[in-house]
Amino acid sequence: MAASSVAASELLHNMNKQIWILCPKASCIIRRISTTSSRCYSQRQLRAKSAPQQLVGVVGLEIHAQINSNTKLFSGSPVRFSAPPNSLVSFFDSSLPGTLPVLNRRCVEAAVMTGLALNCTINRKSLFDRKHYFYADLPAGYQITQQRRPIAVDGELTYNLLGGKNRNQVIRKTVNIKQIQLEQDSGKSLHDDVHSQTLIDLNRAGVGLMELVMEPDMSCGEEAAAAVRELQLILQALGTCQGNMSEGQLRVDANVSVHRPGEPLGIRTEVKNINSIRYLARAIDYEIQRQISVLQRGGTVQNETRAYDSKSGETIPMRDKEGLQDYRFMPEPNLPPLIVYGDNASLPTGTDACQAVVVQKIREGLPELPSVKRDRLVRTYGILPEHSFTLVNEDGLVEYFEAVLKATKKEPRKVIGWVTNELLGHLKQQDMSVSQSKVSPPALAELLELQEKGHISSSVAKQVFQEMWRSSGKTASQIIQEQDLGLVSDTAQLHSICQKVVDSNPDEVLAIRNGNKKVLNRLIGLVQRETKGRADPVLVKEILQEKTS
Secondary structure, eight states: OHHHHHHHHHHHHEEEEEEEETTTTTTTEEEEEEEEEOOOOOHHHHHHHHHHOOOOEEEEEEEEEOOSSOOOSSSSOOOOOOOOSSSSSSTTTOTTTOOOOOOOOHHHHHHHHHHHHOEEOOEEOOOOOOOOOOTTTTTEEEEOSSSSSSEEEEEEEEEEEEEETTTTTEEEEEEEEEEEEEEOOOOEEEEETTTTTTEEOOOTTTTTEEEEEEEEOOOHHHHHHHHHHHHHHHHHHHTOOEEEEEEEETEEEEEEEETTTOOOOOOOOOEEEEEHHHHHHHEEEEEEEHHEEEEEEEETOEEEEEEEEEETEEEEEEEEEEOOHHHTEEEEETTTEEEEBGGGSSSSSTOOOSOOBBBHHHHHHHOOHHHHHHHHHHHHHHOHHHHHHHHHHSSTHHHHHHHHHOOOSHHHHHHHHIIIIHHHHHHTTTOOOOOOSSSSSSHHHHHHHHHHHTTTTTTHHHHHHHHHHTTTTOOOHHHHHHOOOOOBBOOOHHHHHHHHHHHHHHHHHHHHHTGGGGGHHHHHHHHHHHTTTOOOOHHHHHHHHHHHH
C-alpha cells in the first residue's frame, strides 16, 4: 500500500467522529456530540449501529409566576419592583412571633382565572401546607404552599412550533399540567464578593406566586421554550401575571432526563431559576447532551439540582436534589381550607357574593386568549398562520395592525407585510416596543393609501416610511411633496426615458424580440433607476413592450 494510502487509513482510523443526536418529537437537532471510535464506519453502518442505542430527552417544567397584585399573598405589604431594600416588609413577612397570615382574595381569583384558561379542574376546597427548608432569605424557615390539595389540577396547554422545510409549517403540541398551586415567594440574597458577605432583602418575601407544574411531555429545548412563551402570552392576556422574566416575574425550573423510547424514564436533574426563554432552550439542550454523553461513557446521571451559566452555555451542579421527606410537609395550622364556589346559587345563605370567589363569574370574564386570537386573525383577514404568530407574540402589534386596516382600503395580506417587515424590523433594530413606534397606525395607513391609489411606487413607499421614521411628525404627503417623490406619469417624458434605455441596450432588445420576455424586467429596472423609482411600472411596461416589439 502506498504511504499516502496508509496515512489516510490511519487518519480515518483515529478520526473524531460526529454523531447528531435528534429530537424525534420535534424533528429538531439538539446538539452534536463527539465520540472517538476504534473503527471507521460508513454512514449506513453508523446509523445502523447507533439507532438501537438512541437516547432522547424528556422535559418537564415547574414555572413560578408572580401574581399581578398590589399586595402580598398573606400580608398587606405592597409589591413593587426595585424598591429600596427591606422597604416593603411587614411584621408577618419578617416572621415576627405572633403574626398571622391573611389570604389575599385577588391572588385566589388570579389562580382560578389561570386554571380556567388552561382547562384545569378547579378544586372547590384546597389546603395550605408548610414546606420546611432553611435559607437565609426565608425567615420563617418554611414556605406556605399547597402540596396535598392545590387550587387547580389536570389542565393542558396547547402551544405551537413553526417547523417544516422553510419554518412556516405550524406544528401543534400539547403539554399536560399536573397542578397550579398558590405559594409565597422567598426573599432575595445579595452576594457582596468585595466584602465577602451576603445581604438579605425581604421585599420579595411573601409575594404571591402561582406554581404551574407541567408533566414531562416535552423532549427538547425548542418545545419547552415554545410552551413557556405561550403560557407567558396567556398570563399577560389574563392580567394575572405581567410575565416579565428579566424582573423575575416568571421563573422556570426544568426537570430533564434522557431514556430510550419504550424504556422507563431516566434519572432527572433540575435546572433552577432560568429567567429567559432563550436561555431555557439552551440550558435544556445542553443538559440533554450532557446526560447522553455521561451515559455513553458508562457513567451515571446524578439526581441533583443544577444552574445554567449563560456565559459558558453550560449547566453547573449546585446541590443534591431534595426529596419530599426533606421538606417535612405539614398542614398550615393558621389557615383554614380555601373554599371557592361554582356559582352564586352554591353560596351559603348569608354569604356576601362580593367577598366570595365564584368560578362562574370569573369564567364569564375571561378575555380572548392568544390561540383564539390567532384563529380569528387568520379567519377574518385571510393572513397566513405564521403571520398570526408574529402579530400575537409582539405586545400591541395586533391592535396596531387592526388600527391600520380600519384606516385603509389596502388588502390585509399587503398590510401584514408592512407591519411585520418594515415596522417590526425598525422596532427590533432600535429595541423598541410597539407603543414606542415613531410611525402611528393612521400615518402608516395614509402612506399605504397613497401607494394603493398609484401616487407613489412600492420602492418609494419604503423610502418614505424610512423618512417618516427619521422625521417623526411629518406625514407621508409632506415628505412626498418636499422631496418630489410622486410617480412620473407624464407619457411624453416616460417615452423619452424608455427610448433612451432601449437605444442603450441593443442586446437586451434583441433577446426580447427573439422571444426572451424575461429580459424586459431588466429594462424596466433601468427605467426605474433613471426615474429614481418614480415611474409608473404599469405604464413603463406598456411603453417598453411597444418599443421592443
